[in-house]
Amino acid sequence: MLPEQNSAKRNLRSGLNLIFAQNPVLVTGFALAPAVVGTFTLKNGTGLSLVFAMVTIPVLFLASLLGMLPEKVPQFVRTMACVGLAALMLIPARLLARGIAPNLFDSLGMYFSSMALNSVWLLRAPLCQEKKPIWALWEGVCHTIGFSVCVLAVSAVRELLAYNTLWGHPLSLPAKFPAIAYAFAGFIAVGTAAAVLRWSIDRAHDVAGLVQRKRKKWRVGR
């Protein structure tokens, strides 16, 4: 374990960054498949966030624990162990999903189960092996929040436009765009969301820079 991998301040900050500035879906581009196709209703989005949380947090934690194993154990064995855990976590996730909506699993189809193989933990697990379990857990939580923010926002907008409903409750809007529920609109929606996020981060940076400069000026002036 490397010491700089485990400094508290650094880990806290990098975790919080995952929510917006380093959003796993919109900025880094992980786990795009469910975020693109599965997010045509808000319920689906919630279900995806749920299964993401159920899979990613424990698996990253496990990866960090596996990091304590001796060097001799080859990497692919650790990966297999993680895959096994991820697969098993699908069962409780599915039971919980029934609580949200009875037909959630069917409406998500294969995307529900394929979340067990999401690229977030696949690509992050080797790095989490160097971390303390607590920080791996923190990273998993932050990844989940980042993923949920993106997926919930996209799915809410898509449900509103495609069906004029939100969580199944009808709302009156001037026009219905049924095609927004299709895959192609998912691509465009996620792409646009990524652009909007990037644009707002840029603006936020501008504002922060302005504030800092002003503060400096004020100090110099005194």
Place this chain on the structure above:
Amino acid sequence: MNTLVGLFSLLLTALVLENAVFSRALDLTALLVVPFGRKGVLLFGLILTGVTTVSSLAATLLNAAIGGWESVLYVRPVLYILILAVLYGLVCLVLNWKKKEWFSSHSMIITIAFFNCAAYGAMALTVYSGFSYLESMAYGLGLGLSFLLAAFLLEQGRRCLSICNIPKAFRGLPAELVYVGLISLSLYGLVGHQLAA
């Protein structure tokens, strides 16, 4: 002869109509984000094709074995993934034994090629459609090749986008997503009115 034509049309269906990337967004991360390079994408696609072919066959076999046992419903996806894990373990063992250096430099590509939505999707879709053994293999093959087709189209798209004056917010991933989305829209003319499952 008839079966051959049927298999071929199934392969084409998987290749174009139900293209892994454009109609289901499978493996989009590997296509858009992971920096494989051109050769890496080709290697990835080939391994993926092998994985989808073998795993869809395995899924069909498994399904025949466990049959219509209702309470197995919750376990089925878990079993699919465990099959993948076993296949992965076997391949890694062999490679680790025979070609250690090549394996250590390409282990990331192999890992991602085994564990992704496309490999899982091939298994789930073949079982869902109730294909026979040959059909499921043809479908898995088509699904893997469809990734290569999408990678080829996206390569052209990237070149085209590289000389476009794209607004700053859209540069990179967002523009590529919209690009894939518009190709997907063009394939809507073939597929027609349906939701991806």
Place this chain on the structure above:
Amino acid sequence: MKWVAGFFTRGIILEQRKEPALRRKLRTFLNANYAGMLFDSNLPCDGAALSGDQIIEIARLANIVDERDGLFLHEKLTKAKKMKIRVAVGDAIDDEPYVSSQMNPLLFLQKEAGEGLRLAAKAVGNPKIYFAVYKNLSDLDLKTKIPKEIDGVEVRRIHGRYPAEFRTMDDFDADGPTVLIGVCSLIHLYRAVYEHRIQSTCFVTVAGSCVANPTNLEVSIGMTPTQLFERCGLAEEPGYVIIGGSMTGEICEDPDHYLVGTMSRAVLALRDEEKKRRYQCIGCGRCAEVCPENLTPFYINRYIELGRYEALAFYDIHRCIGCGTCSYVCPSKIDIAEHIKQAKGEMKRRRQEREVG
């Protein structure tokens, strides 16, 4: 080869706008102190009595510069003699609009031009001789007739669309190695041989939308554009002044002090009536349709704008002859030719830096 260079050429059909300068008589406009400077030589003032080497020697003594490429005529002739030239062509092509400073002297000083060409031919070993004149002069006056033969020398017309000068070689290539010599320098050669005159003048077209009486002038080297405009009269204040052709010439920033030289060929005072509107490139690809070298200026320009110079080699940017047809046709009024010129300079600079560093 000929049909390739004729009908199937790529390029543009230009309004030539050579009239009225072309039909007007060639006038002289000389500085008193320069006129009639002679060089010392005891060679006879008779072309028939001179040998080839003596003619080259006279060209050297008279300091004649070929207005076509800026080379000294004697150097050019020596080189041509070594190459065993089969064809010598008096170049009066003038394919750019407004410019007629080679055709006009050819038409009005026929004897001098013809004799000059024969002298030059003698100097390089008696090849076949022709004059070359551009063919597509659609808006000529009825009075102006370009004869089939000038002083016993056949006049060949260069067919095809605008950038015609660069493929003149192809038209004569069938007969063997060819040398192209500007008509103005041939006239000066004649004068040097028969009168022992040093070249102290050059032929210049003064034209453009702001010039009251467009004329071809024989002027002393070293006059300023302002003086020439005074001679020909200005109808209105010029928007900008150009030295050289209207397609490839350069802006003259300071017409009061610029000195007109052998290579100037034309001094144009122009003024754009409309405000020049710039658009974004709409990607129509007309530049690729007209490019005489069959390049794709669209992509070249796009890569230059993006600053990706490494991609330019693929598009064969070094084959660009700088004719400006792409900028001419561009409906978005983008200065593609200028961009390519700058990019070439930039690439050269970078290459040198790499070699040094």
Place this chain on the structure above:
Amino acid sequence: MLQQGQKAPYVRNRDSAFTVMMDVVIALIPLYFMAFFFYGLRALMLGLASAAAAVVSDVACTLLEGKKPYPRDISPLVTGLMLPLMMSAAVPYYVVISASVFAIVFVKHVFGGVGQSAFNPAAAGFAFAVACWPTQVFSYPAPFSAPPAFQAVTEGLSSSPAWNLFQGGVPAEDVLDLLLGKFLGPMGLTNILVLATCLFYLLFRGAISWQAPAAFFGIMVVAMLLFPRIPDTGPMSLVYEATTGMWVFGGIFMLNEPGTLPKRSSSRLAYGALAAIFTISFQRFGRVEQTFAFALLLTNVFSFTLDRYSERLLRRLRRVYLATRTKLSEKKSAQRA
């Protein structure tokens, strides 16, 4: 110097981006005239709404990108005017408006605006409308039925002969009616004679080049004649397909959209051929009755590639040509010596 910043060449062509696009707008006017003739005021109002939506969203996007709007750039107008012509005259206003907003925002401006669009905005806008509201776009009022200008049209709508063809049947319409455009169909593109006139106008004005449409129409006509998809003779199949299909309009207006068309003439030929092949295969295997717009979107992907391969071929030919020329001249001089 009164005028500054002039660059060589100092004489320029009179055509400008404005006139090039204005030619397309002028070519669209007779189609609107036909639409007005058949369907009255509603046709014009649809065009106006769509064009206004396109222009407004274009200006908004330009401002959002932090650029100055340029009023002489009328490319959104062209896109906006093309879109309603392809739809039924009874289509609700929100369909055309959202189609043109989609075309401008997500197809044109995402990829950098005018001249840089990777996909044809009008085709994408139409495809979006079809994906969203296939019934509204494809159910047509009868000609001269005078649908109300502003209210929603719900009655007297039925499918067009293109639907019959799509189902594998032979249309029942009179051939003369088909040729004159008097049948149920998209509001602006039923009259093939007017479309042909537009094609010749655009070709004559130089607003479009001949290569892409020549290859496209050549292959389409041959395919329709030799391989009819309905149980009828080749010429009749051609008449049916050409009059009812959108590909004639598309091959004239959408295929030649300058931003997406390849730049080299040889690749334009290949591009037209590719578009034709995709259109035909989409017709045969697709599940939408008008497939040209979708096929064109797929063709657009290859535009840059075709140019690149054409350039590569040209480079090779150029080098071979130069090498043989020097060899020939060397041989000649050797013979002389």
